[in-house]
Amino acid sequence: MLVTALCLSLSISISTYLDVKEQKQLIINKLDMIADIIAFNAQITLIFEDRKTEEKRLKSFSKVELVKNIHIYDIDDVTKKPVFFTSYNASKTPPVPLKVGSIEELKQPRITDNYIELIKPVEYEGKIEGYVYIRGSLERLNKYINNKILVDILLTLFVLLLVLLVARNIQRRIATPIEDLSLLLQDVSKNHNYNTRAASSHIEELNTLSNNLNIMLSRTQNQIERHEADKQEINQLNQSLEEKVNQRTIALREANQELLNTLERMHQYQNQIVESEKMASLGQMVAGVAHEVNTPIGLGVTGSTLLRDKLADIQAAFEQKTLTSKQLERFINDGVENLDLIYRNLNRAADLISNFKRVAVSQDTEISAEVNVKSLLSNILMAMNAEISIKSPDIELSLPENLTISSKTGPLQQIFEQLISNSLIHGFESENDNQIKIGAESSGNNLEITYIDNGCGVPTSIKKRIFDPFVTTKRGEGGSGLGMHLVYNLVTQALDGSITLDEDYSDGTRFIISLPLGELTS
Numbered sequence: 294m295l296v297t298a299l300c301l302s303l304s305i306s307i308s309t310y311l312d313v314k315e316q317k318q319l320i321i322n323k324l325d326m327i328a329d330i331i332a333f334n335a336q337i338t339l340i341f342e343d344r345k346t347e348e349k350r351l352k353s354f355s356k357v358e359l360v361k362n363i364h365i366y367d368i369d370d371v372t373k374k375p376v377f378f379t380s381y382n383a384s385k386t387p388p389v390p391l392k393v394g395s396i397e398e399l400k401q402p403r404i405t406d407n408y409i410e411l412i413k414p415v416e417y418e419g420k421i422e423g424y425v426y427i428r429g430s431l432e433r434l435n436k437y438i439n440n441k442i443l444v445d446i447l448l449t450l451f452v453l454l455l456v457l458l459v460a461r462n463i464q465r466r467i468a469t470p471i472e473d474l475s476l477l478l479q480d481v482s483k484n485h486n487y488n489t490r491a492a493s494s495h496i497e498e499l500n501t502l503s504n505n506l507n508i509m510l511s512r513t514q515n516q517i518e519r520h521e522a523d524k525q526e527i528n529q530l531n532q533s534l535e536e537k538v539n540q541r542t543i544a545l546r547e548a549n550q551e552l553l554n555t556l557e558r559m560h561q562y563q564n565q566i567v568e569s570e571k572m573a574s575l576g577q578m579v580a581g582v583a584h585e586v587n588t589p590i591g592l593g594v595t596g597s598t599l600l601r602d603k604l605a606d607i608q609a610a611f612e613q614k615t616l617t618s619k620q621l622e623r624f625i626n627d628g629v630e631n632l633d634l635i636y637r638n639l640n641r642a643a644d645l646i647s648n649f650k651r652v653a654v655s656q657d658t659e660i661s662a663e664v665n666v667k668s669l670l671s672n673i674l675m676a677m678n679a680e681i682s683i684k685s686p687d688i689e690l691s692l693p694e695n696l697t698i699s700s701k702t703g704p705l706q707q708i709f710e711q712l713i714s715n716s717l718i719h720g721f722e723s724e725n726d727n728q729i730k731i732g733a734e735s736s737g738n739n740l741e742i743t744y745i746d747n748g749c750g751v752p753t754s755i756k757k758r759i760f761d762p763f764v765t766t767k768r769g770e771g772g773s774g775l776g777m778h779l780v781y782n783l784v785t786q787a788l789d790g791s792i793t794l795d796e797d798y799s800d801g802t803r804f805i806i807s808l809p810l811g812e813l814t815s
Contacts (some may be wrong), residue, residue: 294453294457297453297456298449301452301453302449305448307402309438311443312441313434313437313438313441316434318432320410320431323359324359324402324427324429324681325402325413327360327427328411328427329346329413331363331413331425331427332413332415332425334350334412335365335422335423336416336417336422339378339422339423339521340417341713343365344378344584347365347379348379351363351380352381353650355383355384359429359433360383360428361382361386361427362383362386362388362389362426362427363380363382363425364377364392364425364426365423366378366393366420366423366425366426367422367427368421375393375396375424377393378423391430394413396412396424397413398680399411399421404431407429407430408428409428409429409430410426411426411427412424412426412523414426421499431754468497469500470494470499472504473492473665474499474502474503477489477506485557490604490757491506491507500640501718505809509652524763540615567681583626589641590638590639591635592634592635592728593634593638593639593642595634596632596635596638597630597631597635599627599631600627600632602626603627603628603631604628606620606624607624610631661699661700662699662700662701663697663698664696664697664698664700664702665688665695666692666696666697666699667692667693667694667696669709670690673709673710674688677710677713677714680714680717681713683724684721684727685718685722686728686729687728687729688728688729688730688731689728689729691732692731692732694734698740698801698808701787702807704783704784704788707779707780708783708784708806710742711777712780713729715777716746718749721748721749722735722749728747729744729745730743730746731743732745738809739807739808741805741806742804742805742806742807745798745802745803746802747801747804749801750799750802751794752799756794762775762778764778772790780792785801788808790806790807790808791806792805
C-alpha cells in the first residue's frame, strides 16, 4: 500500500503539475495575443490622440473574462517618456496604479498572486508610439487546480481502499502455507533433520518455494556426506603440504633477489632523472634571465639609436644652415622621450639585476630580535597602503595582540610584502570582494603562519614550480618570476624554516610557513 500510494501520488502530482503548467502557458499566450491586438489597434488612436475611439474599443473586452485591467500609455513629445493615455477596468475590478516605471520589467509576463501582468510596445513604421499594459486574472485556473486536486485525492483514496481489500485477501490465502514452511524450517534448524520434506501447496509461488526448499535440503544432506569424504582427503593433503611450503620458500627467495636487483636499477634511473631535471631547471633559469634582461636593454638600444639618428639630422641641418626652430623643438621633444625610454629600461634592468642579486645573496647577516608579529604586519599594511587601495582587499589578521617572537625583522617584512604584492598583482582580477587572511598558531618552538587570499589561485601548470626562479604568469607584463623564489630563499635560508603551497585549496591561494624559533612568547 505504501509503494502504491507513493507511485500514485507521484504520478498524479507530475500529471497535475504538467497540466497546470500547460494551462498557465495557454493563458499567458492568450493574454499576449490580446495585447498584440490592442497594440495594433492603438497605433492610429495614439498618433491622432483619439481617446474616445480607443475607450469604446477597450470596452469591447468586457466579454473576455480573462482581461481585468488595460492601460494605454502615450510617448510624450517633449519628455519622450510614457504618459497615461486611457484605460479599461473590468466590472467589479478596482483600477491598478500606473506602470510607467515598470515597462522594462513587464516586457516579460509577470505572475503575482492571482494575476498575470504584461506590457507590449505600440509600434508604427518602426517607431514606438506608446505601450499597452494588460492585467489578466487566474481565478479560473485556480478553480481548475482546486477541482483537479479534489478529484485526484478521491481517486487516490479509492485506489488505496481497493489495494487494502486485495492485500487482506492475499494475506489470508498465503498465511497458512507460510506458517507450515516456518515450522518445517524450525524443526530442521533445531534437530538437523535434513531428511524431512515440505508438502506441496495450491499457490503456485509457494509451491515453487517448497520445491526449492526440498532441493536445498536434499543438497545439504548430500553435502554433509561429501564433507565426511573430504575430511579424509584433507588429511592426505596435509601430509604433502610441508613439501609444497619448502618449494614456495625457495621460489620466494629467488623473487626477493630479483626485486633487490630491480630496486638497484631504479636507484640508478632515479639519479639520472634528477640530473636531467637539474639541467632543465638551469636551462629555464638562463632563458628567463636572457628574456627579462634582453627586453629592457633592447628597448634602450632602440631609443639610443633613434636619438643618434635625430642628432645626425640636426647636425646636418645646422651645418647647412637650414635648421629651423620647429626642427629644434621637435628634436628636443623626441630627445626627451627617447631619454625617458632609455632611463626607464635601464632602471628596469638594474631592478631586475638587484632582485636577482637579492635572491642569490644570503640573508644570514641580520641579527635576531624580539618582533611583535601583529605590529610588524600593521606597519607593512600602512607602508603598502597606496598599492593595497587599488584592489581594496579586506585584510583580516588572526593574531594575538601580544604575539612576540625572536626572529629577523628584515626577512619577515620582505616575505609578507612579497606575498601581499603577489595577491594584488596576480590573484585579484577585479576590485570587488577581495580578501586576505593572515593567521598564526604556536606549537612548542614552532610558529605556523597561514597566508590565504580568495583570488584566482595558482594555475595547475606551475603549482609544482611555484618557487622556481623566473616562473610567472605575467611574462611580458612586468612579472620577473623572482618574487616567490625570493620568499622561498628568505624562509629556508635566512629564517631556517619551510614554506609550502596548499595544492588542494580551491578557493584561492593558501601558503603555510613554518618557522623553528628558539624563543616564542604570546
